[in-house]
Amino acid sequence: MGEGNPRRVDAYRKPAAAHRASYPLVEFYDTSQDAARFPGGQFVSRYYMTDLLEDDSIAVSLDTMLKNGNQFSLDGGIPAWTVEGDDLAKVNDFLKKSCMEFSGSLPGDEKDEDGYSLTGEAKDATASRNGLSRNQMGIEEKAAECKETATVLANGNAL
Known part of the structure; x- marks a missing residue:
């Protein structure tokens, strides 16, 4: 240069x-x-x-x-x-x-309250991605519960 x-x-x-x-x-x-x-x-x-x-x-x-x-x-x-x-x-x-x-x-x-860090941004993205995975597992559990309830209702075994 x-x-x-x-x-x-x-x-x-x-x-x-x-x-x-x-x-x-x-x-x-x-x-x-x-x-x-x-x-x-x-x-x-x-x-x-x-x-x-x-x-x-x-x-x-x-x-x-x-x-x-x-x-x-x-x-x-x-x-x-x-x-x-x-x-x-x-x-x-x-x-x-x-x-x-x-x-x-x-x-x-x-990183202070008003600051912004590129490193922090990468950590935030990782946390967000991990949070989405946990949310997906929660949704899958709820879907399984709903399916189980629907099966029980379909068989006339409702309480």
Whole structure:
């Protein structure tokens, strides 16, 4: 992302994969490529914003990379598609600002009454999905009770 090799980074608020549909995506483009062939730059890679801003079991945040003096390789096979130093700091700052605009907090921040957390959103979705499963089991139990009552009534065994 140096001056001699400009690149573009965009944070998208469009839905991502179904299992993480509410997480914004961040796409990296190489704008040094042939503009006629790649009008917006050549697509390089795409990441979930939270993977870039939050340390977890899968990903190391850009903050951690910066603190450790690491570089961020967008494609291991192409050395030019590596972000480091000041460029990495610019991407990190841009993403933090975008995340604050999008959600009002950064991943991993404590969620206050008025706050919003992308991590919390994932937990809420899991809780909702689990709640639906419990509701479905309750409905199935009620349906079985109704079927049993209908059978009793049909056989004339009503009390």
